[in-house]
Amino acid sequence: MSITLNALLKSPWVFHLSTGSCNNCDIEVLDCLTPRFDIERFGMLLTGSIKHADVLLVTGSCNRKSANRLKVLYDQAPKPCVVIAIGECSLSRGMFIHSYNCPVPLDKIIPVDAYIPGCPPKPEAIIAGAVKLIQKVRGK
Amino acid sequence: MARREEILKDIQTRFREDIVDFFDKSSKRVYIEIKPESIVRVAGYIFKELEARFNIASGVDARTHLEILYHFSLEDINLLISLRVKLDRENPEIDSLAPVFKGANWIEREIHELLGINFRGHPDLRRLLLAKEWPAGVYPLRADYREWDRNAIRDRGV
Amino acid sequence: MYLVYLIVYGVIATACIGLVASWIDRKLTARIQYRVGPPFFQPLRDIVKLLGKETLIPAGSSKGMFMFAPIIGFASVAVASTLLWMNSGTSAQSFLGDIIVVIYLLAIPSISIMLGGFASGNPVARVGASREMKLLLSYELPFILAVLVPIIKSGYSLKLNEILRTQSMNGSFALSISGILALIVFVLVMQAKLALVPFDIAEAETEIIDGPLTDYSGTGLALFRLMKNMLLFTLPFFLVILFLGGFHLDGIRILYSFLKYIAILLVITVIRNTNPRLRIDQAMKFFWGPVTGVAVVAVIFAILGM
Numbered sequence: 204m205s206i207t208l209n210a211l212l213k214s215p216w217v218f219h220l221s222t223g224s225c226n227n228c229d230i231e232v233l234d235c236l237t238p239r240f241d242i243e244r245f246g247m248l249l250t251g252s253i254k255h256a257d258v259l260l261v262t263g264s265c266n267r268k269s270a271n272r273l274k275v276l277y278d279q280a281p282k283p284c285v286v287i288a289i290g291e292c293s294l295s296r297g298m299f300i301h302s303y304n305c306p307v308p309l310d311k312i313i314p315v316d317a318y319i320p321g322c323p324p325k326p327e328a329i330i331a332g333a334v335k336l337i338q339k340v341r342g343k
Numbered sequence: 344m345a346r347r348e349e350i351l352k353d354i355q356t357r358f359r360e361d362i363v364d365f366f367d368k369s370s371k372r373v374y375i376e377i378k379p380e381s382i383v384r385v386a387g388y389i390f391k392e393l394e395a396r397f398n399i400a401s402g403v404d405a406r407t408h409l410e411i412l413y414h415f416s417l418e419d420i421n422l423l424i425s426l427r428v429k430l431d432r433e434n435p436e437i438d439s440l441a442p443v444f445k446g447a448n449w450i451e452r453e454i455h456e457l458l459g460i461n462f463r464g465h466p467d468l469r470r471l472l473l474a475k476e477w478p479a480g481v482y483p484l485r486a487d488y489r490e491w492d493r494n495a496i497r498d499r500g501v
Numbered sequence: 502m503y504l505v506y507l508i509v510y511g512v513i514a515t516a517c518i519g520l521v522a523s524w525i526d527r528k529l530t531a532r533i534q535y536r537v538g539p540p541f542f543q544p545l546r547d548i549v550k551l552l553g554k555e556t557l558i559p560a561g562s563s564k565g566m567f568m569f570a571p572i573i574g575f576a577s578v579a580v581a582s583t584l585l586w587m588n589s590g591t592s593a594q595s596f597l598g599d600i601i602v603v604i605y606l607l608a609i610p611s612i613s614i615m616l617g618g619f620a621s622g623n624p625v626a627r628v629g630a631s632r633e634m635k636l637l638l639s640y641e642l643p644f645i646l647a648v649l650v651p652i653i654k655s656g657y658s659l660k661l662n663e664i665l666r667t668q669s670m671n672g673s674f675a676l677s678i679s680g681i682l683a684l685i686v687f688v689l690v691m692q693a694k695l696a697l698v699p700f701d702i703a704e705a706e707t708e709i710i711d712g713p714l715t716d717y718s719g720t721g722l723a724l725f726r727l728m729k730n731m732l733l734f735t736l737p738f739f740l741v742i743l744f745l746g747g748f749h750l751d752g753i754r755i756l757y758s759f760l761k762y763i764a765i766l767l768v769i770t771v772i773r774n775t776n777p778r779l780r781i782d783q784a785m786k787f788f789w790g791p792v793t794g795v796a797v798v799a800v801i802f803a804i805l806g807m
Binding site: 206282 | 549711
């Protein structure tokens with residue numbers, strides 16, 4: 204595996220993006236970053252700016268307005284970049300599947316690398332999903 | 344209690360020709376149905392003289408007509424007054440309350456773009472929540488809304 | 502010959518010790534907060550990862566200055582650190598006025614962050630850079646006054662090895678009243694120069710978005726982070742030379758030098774973890790008020806010979 208990808212997995216900087224969620228998944232993501240689960244031992248830091256981000260944690264079902272903004276933001280994240288979709292709403296729009304404002308699921312708008320189901324997923328589930336993603340990227 | 348009775352009797356006598364129906368549901372909620380022409384007078388009286396707080400307005404598509412409910416609350420006597428107006432489906436129009444109090448400005452924009460009710464006299468009736476590419480004239484919260492987007496994916500793929 | 506000094510001592514040694522110091526800081530912060538911290542090579546991994554990402558240049562920025570600002574900062578810290586290292590070896594070479602050069606060079610990293618913030622066309626970066634500018638204006642005066650005290654006490658000389666020689670003859674300057682006052686002022690100003698809490702107003706005040714460094718990605722950000730880590734070594738080194746007798750690289754005195762450096766680093770980290778962040782007007786009042794007063798008192802004591 205190339206050295207840049209190896210370095211990326213050892214120090215992934217996390218950026219949290221909500222495309223119109225009910226904020227429950229956002230609270231669970233925030234729980235993951237607290238000292239109890241301590242992601243700094245894996246080298247993860249929460250960054251404020253999208254241009255410092257390696258991992259995008261996307262929550263929420265994407266409605267029409269935030270789809271435009273999401274495409275702009277995804278272009279500004281420097282590649283190589285990993286996208287993780289958290290919660291049912293970002294997997295397949297969950298219960299908003301027939302809503303007039305959510306036409307397509309998230310992976311038709313930006314490419315997604317890992318899916319974490321749950322409404323909302325527990326922090327342990329989020330960490331397990333991240334570990335599976337790292338193993339998948341390493342095993343390639 | 345006495346003040347509550349006094350206020351309700353006052354409204355009933357003052358606006359006798361405008362009130363169509365008066366439903367005293369419980370000690371906390373009162374539904375007053377009025378004619379659409381008199382909304383500015385009645386709402387102005389409740390907001391200014393009674394000093395009630397304007398909470399929100401809600402719009403509904405009942406099958407035969409469109410309705411708007413304006414909710415005013417009087418916190419010191421724990422009373423929520425809801426003013427109901429019924430509008431017909433072909434040409435729903437009503438006077439805007441935005442010149443009376445500023446809190447009605449955005450909620451009328453939202454009701455206009457989602458239900459298609461025209462507010463006469465509103466200073467700025469633009470789009471609030473829907474995206475730019477939403478076609479004009481399509482009102483999603485009406486009962487006869489049908490999907491217009493060809494690229495929408497509505498099955499879960501399983 | 503000087504080029505060898507620059508590359509080996511200025512860049513490589515400073516970078517290595519700076520990265521280890523950054524690790525110590527993060528691990529100690531994590532332990533104080535009851536959690537496990539990052540593993541040992543983490544700051545190095547951060548910088549290697551940033552070098553592998555693509556660099557995005559915003560469209561509304563002035564592109565030359567945007568790319569040039571991290572290089573200015575990095576170069577100034579490397580040269581300042583070389584000057585300091587050159588006085589600690591056995592062949593100490595210093596010239597008249599080199600302490601003034603070091604003071605100027607150590608003001609440039611903050612200026613380069615400011616330049617970078619203004620050069621990206623981002624309003625958030627602009628606000629962060631203007632706060633950095635205000636902070637810079639307020640802490641430079643106590644800094645110069647605090648550096649003035651060892652100059653006065655070593656007989657009004659402007660050479661670094663004169664200061665070291667006076668300290669090795671008479672005992673280090675921190676054991677006198679004016680020395681202690683100047684040391685306290687220097688520690689507070691160092692906290693602001695390193696952009697650490699309670700004075701990291703520019704970087705993390707716009708806490709959700711990273712201040713002047715918002716638009717940097719890839720190589721520029723790697724250079725800025727490396728510059729900050731090297732500054733974490735250079736400034737305590739300057740303090741040790743001025744007040745605590747300098748580094749000595751022969752025999753048992755290596756251990757003493759090491760302990761002096763670690764003690765300063767511990768003071769920085771403990772101040773960082775036990776204080777909230779100040780607003781910009783509180784920080785300016787703090788530096789122009791009590792800190793400058795204490796520095797002036799220290800200079801007066803130094804002139805009187807105490």
